[in-house]
Amino acid sequence: MSHDTIAMNKERQDLSGLEAVWLFGYGSLIYKVDFPYLERAPASIEGWSRRFWQGSHDHRGTPEAPGRVLTLIETPGEVCTGMAYKVSPDVFEHLDHREKNGYLRFTTAMTFRDGSQNEGLVYIATEENEAFLGAAPESEIAQHIARASGPSGPNAEYLVKLQLALQQLGVNDPHITQVYEALVED
Secondary structure (H helix, E strand, C coil): CCCECHHHHHHHCCCCCCCCEEEEECCHHHHCCCCCCCEEEEEEEEEEEEEEEEEECCCCCCCCCCEEEEEEEEEEEEEEEEEEEEECCCHHHHHHHHCCECCEEEEEEEEECCCCEEEEEEEECCCCCCCECCCCCHHHHHHHHHHCEECCEEHHHHHHHHHHHHHHHCCCCHHHHHHHHHHHHC
């Protein structure tokens, strides 16, 4: 699968005829909300963990020196808390472009803090995409992030803003915290 997933995402879900769609954000979509939304609420999805295993060739790195950004890894028993946005389907024109570097849209069940549930979409970069970097020790991931920078700014900024956003949500994600602590110790 190539880096650019815009066309694939348009084929995966036909959003025409829908008035609104829920979107689950677990990384930069928590703190970098550069799209209009109708509603926003903390939510979680089950069976997934955030990991800095995806390469960023277009935002937090370059094709020659990709940064590391988040994807979700299937992890039975885990719960990933993030932010859900109710958006109009036309917002996916922007989001598909923003998330084009290997991310595909998947349908997911979301649970809101009040216990209510809804189905929505989530962007996940699977190991089949060319930009997937895979697992590494948190200290190595932090060193990689410290070196990388791209058109959207330093890769470290992504990590720092995410850690702050998760703290504001009351979420302690061990992977993110370990990478963050390794970054600030250097």
